[in-house]
Amino acid sequence: MHAAVRERNRIRVKTSETIDAYLMLAPCYILYIIFVLVPIFETVYFSFTNYDLYQKNDFIGLANYFRMAKDSLFRQSFINTVYYVLLTLAPQICLGTILAVMFNKKLYGRIFYRTCFYVPNVTAIAAMSMVWLWIYDPNKGMLNALLGSMGLPQPSWLFDTALAMPAVAFTSVWRDLGYNMLIVLAALQGIPEELYEAAKVDGASGVKQFFKITIPMLQPTLFFLVVTGTVKTFNVFEQVNILTNGGPMNTTTTILHQIYNRAFSNFQMGYACTLSVVLIFFTVLITAANFKLNEGQKADVV
């Protein structure tokens, strides 16, 4: 009898706790549904229409997708985006890791250096881009003035088809370096000191310790940075819009830049939604591939 009552009470308490938990989660889920899921479904819907923000909103089937397949400007923006990802993702993670390892040591002034590297990350991207616009100015910019004073060539940076994208990528690496450094720094604090001591006793050099202890222990953190960094770099827009507006000759236009132009300048919201769907698809694909790779590496370790 007592056992039955106790069991009933236990179930009642558990149900009550479950309801409370869902109530706690409810605001977050409601916000997610309203501001993320619903817009995604709307985007998919509008990708099958000729919606122009005002008058037209007719269902046109797959016409937008067929148009996208023939759109040379979209193809170029896709290639540019992949190029941008390659130029930014690896450097900001690798350099961020190296900086984190350096500033994890008891260096004089390390807090100052950490702050210096992190401050660009909290600066508004638009403000940062305006400053780099002045730095990159081929006539009066600080960068060319410095190069000129050293007798080096002074390229036209943002006006050069070969240099424009690397210049844009550099500003992104400069900005996000601090964030990557901070995340890795936090992860480094969690690596047991004993591992390094044991390695030292065994005669392992600093470099060997870095590759055999630090990197494997940082794997979950690096995986997180790769996944979030991939999503972020695929969605680059502000720097491109301010520094080059996609030029010269569309060598810096990216997928999101094209989506923005088609939607808000060309009255082609339906087509812009099509490009958005494709962007979501590729971002999910690459993220899934990252997860698969990470699982494979974990399995190898096991």
Place this chain on the structure above:
Amino acid sequence: MKKVIATVVAGTMMISMLLSGCGSKPQTGQSSVPESKATSAPEIKLKFIKAGTLPLDHDMYVERLSEYKKIKPNVTIEMEEAPSGAEINQKLNVAFASGAAPDVIDIALSSIAERAGRNQYAPIDEYVNKWEDKGDMLESLLELGKYNGKLYGLAYNPTPSLIVYRKDFFREAGLDPEKAPQTWDELLNAAEKTMKKENGKITRAGMAIPIDSTQLIITLARINGSDLFDGSGKLTCDDPKFIQAAEFINKLYKTSIPTNMKNEDSQPLFMQDAAAISMITNLPLLATLIKNRPELKKEIGFIFPQVGTQTGAWAACFFLFMSQPGKYKDESWEFMKFCLNKENVKKSFEKYAKGNVRKSLEEDFKKVDPFLNGPVAKAISVGSGANKVTDFGTVSSQYLPKAMQEIYFEKKSAEQALKDMKKEFESAQGK
């Protein structure tokens, strides 16, 4: 107890979110005083968006809005600004799409076809026909504000682009400083001779050509007997005379320092003594240059290129438009009339370097600054601005700059680049 508190907090958050989502914000212009209780004119808020962020323009409108408030104390005008070009268009697109359209818009002529065609601008024929000052407005400018036979905009600031040159640099290069180049060959010769190079790098442009500029190519094409669009709205960039103009500009580009429209609109190379010849699109900047360096006034000349006897200029014009979705059409019209009354038009060119739109003020306009306003009046008389075609904005901001860059960077010949441009545009239109 903790569970109760947590449940109450979560429930309160959910309810407040739902209520805030259900509530509707007051519509633009709604009176905050219930009409049954109002004993005087109801409070009205007008939303006014203007293109351009120059301090001079801003000051002009701040003064104007303050004066308007004295005349109409019940009308509050909220002004917003955005840079001309892509930014103002995107701001307006979002405003119209979200149902928060402004009541009055100050923007360039190039918007008329796209927006009037989409029913975003309200026709103002009825208002203008009853306006006692209609007869004093310059007819050519009144006509300019029409689209498909209806009047949508009132010109308030004709602002042509002027091609200027430095007489001192001409003198230095052995050219006659008082003889402005007229033919294309003379212009190219002057640009090449006044260009300066140091260690293989151009340190002073012969003629500054922004890589994304389209005004110069369209102007030269028109002088040459062609245009970007023909009368039926068909893209004619593959016309041989248009291609000729592009080839000529490519030669001029070889004398230029890398620059773009954003730089030229705010800090033109000409103002930094870094170009001998330039197309100044922002005349208040030229006025500011002369004000800050009065010794330059005698060293600046004006060029009106010609082919045979045909000359031309880029004659942009800013208009006041009334938006179709706006609720307060009568009040919007009163504000537009106020901006264009004789006193304000006179003040705008005396104090704020604006153009003139009234017949009765033409002589006053020339007297204010004979140096600048004479060429401005000439440019308005021989020039024309954006084609009144729905796709002008898209073509001139995306397709044409790309084609010109392909020519400048020698990726394609002028003919190939412009023919490919037409193909790409028509393909995007589904043709």
